[in-house]
Amino acid sequence: MNMRTDFDIIQQWIAPKSRVLDLACGDGTLLKNLKEAKQVEGYGLEIDPEKITAAITNTINVIETNLDAGLSQFPDNSFDTVVMTQALQVMRYPHLVLEEMLRIGEKCIVTFPNFGNWRARTSLFIHGRMPVTKQLTYQWYDTPNIHFCTVRDFESLCTERNILIKHREFVAERIPDKQIKGIWPNLFSDTAIYLLSK
Amino acid sequence: MPDIIPENSVGIVTPETLYFDEPLELACGRILPDYQLVIETYGELNSDKSNAILICHALSGHHHAAGYHSKEDQKPGWWDNHIGPGKPFDTNRFFIVSPNNLGGCHGSTGPNTTNPETGKPWGVDFPPLRVRDWVQSQARLADRLGIDQWAAVAGGSLGGMQAMRWALEYPNRLRHAIVIASAMKLSAQNIAFNEIARDAIKSDPDFRDGHFLEDNTLPRNGLALARKIGHVTYLSDQLMGNKFGRELRSGSFQQGQDTPVEFQVESYLRHQGDAFSNSFDANTYLLMTKALDYFDLAREYGNDPVKAFNHALCNFLVVSFSTDWRFAPERSQEIVKALIDANKNVSYAAIESNLGHDAFLLPNERYEHVLYAYMNRMANETPGFNQTDIVSPSEASL
Numbered sequence: 001m002n003m004r005t006d007f008d009i010i011q012q013w014i015a016p017k018s019r020v021l022d023l024a025c026g027d028g029t030l031l032k033n034l035k036e037a038k039q040v041e042g043y044g045l046e047i048d049p050e051k052i053t054a055a056i057t058n059t060i061n062v063i064e065t066n067l068d069a070g071l072s073q074f075p076d077n078s079f080d081t082v083v084m085t086q087a088l089q090v091m092r093y094p095h096l097v098l099e100e101m102l103r104i105g106e107k108c109i110v111t112f113p114n115f116g117n118w119r120a121r122t123s124l125f126i127h128g129r130m131p132v133t134k135q136l137t138y139q140w141y142d143t144p145n146i147h148f149c150t151v152r153d154f155e156s157l158c159t160e161r162n163i164l165i166k167h168r169e170f171v172a173e174r175i176p177d178k179q180i181k182g183i184w185p186n187l188f189s190d191t192a193i194y195l196l197s198k
Numbered sequence: 199m200p201d202i203i204p205e206n207s208v209g210i211v212t213p214e215t216l217y218f219d220e221p222l223e224l225a226c227g228r229i230l231p232d233y234q235l236v237i238e239t240y241g242e243l244n245s246d247k248s249n250a251i252l253i254c255h256a257l258s259g260h261h262h263a264a265g266y267h268s269k270e271d272q273k274p275g276w277w278d279n280h281i282g283p284g285k286p287f288d289t290n291r292f293f294i295v296s297p298n299n300l301g302g303c304h305g306s307t308g309p310n311t312t313n314p315e316t317g318k319p320w321g322v323d324f325p326p327l328r329v330r331d332w333v334q335s336q337a338r339l340a341d342r343l344g345i346d347q348w349a350a351v352a353g354g355s356l357g358g359m360q361a362m363r364w365a366l367e368y369p370n371r372l373r374h375a376i377v378i379a380s381a382m383k384l385s386a387q388n389i390a391f392n393e394i395a396r397d398a399i400k401s402d403p404d405f406r407d408g409h410f411l412e413d414n415t416l417p418r419n420g421l422a423l424a425r426k427i428g429h430v431t432y433l434s435d436q437l438m439g440n441k442f443g444r445e446l447r448s449g450s451f452q453q454g455q456d457t458p459v460e461f462q463v464e465s466y467l468r469h470q471g472d473a474f475s476n477s478f479d480a481n482t483y484l485l486m487t488k489a490l491d492y493f494d495l496a497r498e499y500g501n502d503p504v505k506a507f508n509h510a511l512c513n514f515l516v517v518s519f520s521t522d523w524r525f526a527p528e529r530s531q532e533i534v535k536a537l538i539d540a541n542k543n544v545s546y547a548a549i550e551s552n553l554g555h556d557a558f559l560l561p562n563e564r565y566e567h568v569l570y571a572y573m574n575r576m577a578n579e580t581p582g583f584n585q586t587d588i589v590s591p592s593e594a595s596l
Contacts, residue, residue, distance in 0.1 A: 019541070041541060043538055043544075049547075049564050049567075052545075052547055052568070053567045053568060053571045054571075055545075056515075056545050056547075056568065056571040056572050056575060057571045057574065057575060059575055059579070060545075061538075061543050061544055061545055062545045062546070063534055063538070063544070063545065063546045064546050064547050064548045073531065073535045074538075075539070078539070
């Protein structure tokens with residue numbers, strides 16, 4: 001996935017000088033960019049020791065946190081935006097994390113790899129094997145990605161839970177996907193990016 | 199010490215004694231007319247005095263944090279694992295200042311020094327101290343060294359409490375607070391352990407109501423027992439299991455044998471207690487545990503830690519250890535939560551360790567990585583921060 005495209009879109013949705021919580025912030029690249037471009041006050045939550053060290057080096061506020069243990073330490077509406085990039089699929093209970101994000105943030109930004117992409121579908125349909133792609137390199141038995149979803153799956157969850165989809169963007173890396181992702185995002189996008197609110 | 203000084207050791211160090219003749223008004227209302235602080239420093243202060251780090255010691259600590267006092271020393275200073283050339287508190291880059299706190303028993307004015315009014319040791323009459331008194335005396339130490347602003351104030355346990363108090367009392371005088379295995383206040387369980395330890399000391403007949411120095415005696419048994427109690431709470435069940443298990447030092451359970459049985463852990467504790475009771479002052483132990491018990495970061499801020507931290511301007515690094523049950527990770531998480539709610543810069547690492555509370559003193563790869571990363575970042579963000587503009591300690595107006 002082209003991280004830059006992903007982050008560029010997110011950046012457009014973040015207000016300058018706002019308070020941002022980044023769940024599974026990794027090495028803090030997104031928050032670092034947001035700090036420089038938008039002067040946000042940001043905190044990143046991360047569980048991986050090496051990524052935490054990297055985020056400290058990146059001068060990010062990084063808080064070691066197990067997202068699956070809940071986020072009750074954060075008061076309601078205590079952040080302007082809660083972001084989670086490419087991590088929904090590793091959560092034990094993605095729907096509960098989404099609810100927590102919407103409780104803590106005025107708005108939320110979620111990005112995830114679209115499992116409805118035709119390459120994933122083809123792998124399963126033609127080869128009868130769980131997809132292993134450039135973007136998703138794990139085997140089924142060692143993958144941390146335990147809750148894959150498609151664009152349609154995600155949107156139906158939002159409908160069920162009365163989550164308002166304010167914006168959606170789709171990213172595709174390769175041609176011809178790039179040209180036609182807008183027509184049929186669930187089939188052609190690699191990454192889906194959503195701006196949500198209650 | 200080892201025959202050859204390791205490259206990452208500060209080597210042989212010599213403490214210095216600084217005299218302060220400006221009276222110090224204490225939190226208890228009493229006034230110390232004058233006092234002395236024993237300190238050690240490692241590394242060199244740079245020309246714009248931007249690379250100084252204050253190390254605050256814990257309950258039984260002192261100024262000797264790194265290196266050796268002589269070739270005969272068996273053990274280096276208490277934080278030698280982390281202070282030295284190339285270590286996280288890198289003495290090639292930072293000027294480390296490590297005082298023995300007031301009320302201590304390693305040379306700074308305290309219960310085992312002379313009360314000028316009586317000409318006798320202060321003993322139990324030494325004024326009770328609070329963490330803020332130490333912080334105030336450390337601020338005067340900074341003045342003396344010409345340090346307007348510490349790059350960081352760092353400490354574990356009771357030392358972490360001092361770092362937090364610094365952030366509230368002198369917000370402009372530190373850029374970072376490094377708070378390790380600490381808490382905003384002790385729990386009832388913690389206070390209970392401290393009270394048992396104090397009881398152990400006071401019930402030793404040689405304590406003589408705190409005037410044992412005048413009577414030329416020492417409450418060794420009481421102090422040793424207090425240390426044993428404390429020591430058990432600084433270790434984890436897991437660590438004691440791994441280290442001692444149910445191994446016997448002497449005797450056996452064989453049928454027909456009635457020789458007394460001693461477990462390894464008993465012998466270890468006895469050794470810890472004995473060593474401590476010969477090197478530490480019982481009144482200092484009482485004073486330090488009371489300071490710990492009384493500490494409550496947010497008390498004067500309506501018991502609201504967010505209101506308290508609103509006063510801070512520095513960045514925070516908070517670190518906890520998984521098996522620390524004396525200053526549990528939850529206590530650190532409370533600090534972190536209050537800091538986030540107060541919109542302060544904070545990073546938090548929850549280190550996996552089976553070493554209990556003592557982990558903050560000991561080597562641990564991940565702990566060191568976190569400290570390295572944070573200290574590197576500190577050095578990188580400081581303008582004029584390099585080795586070429588270092589001045590010699592004699593110029594630093596000690």
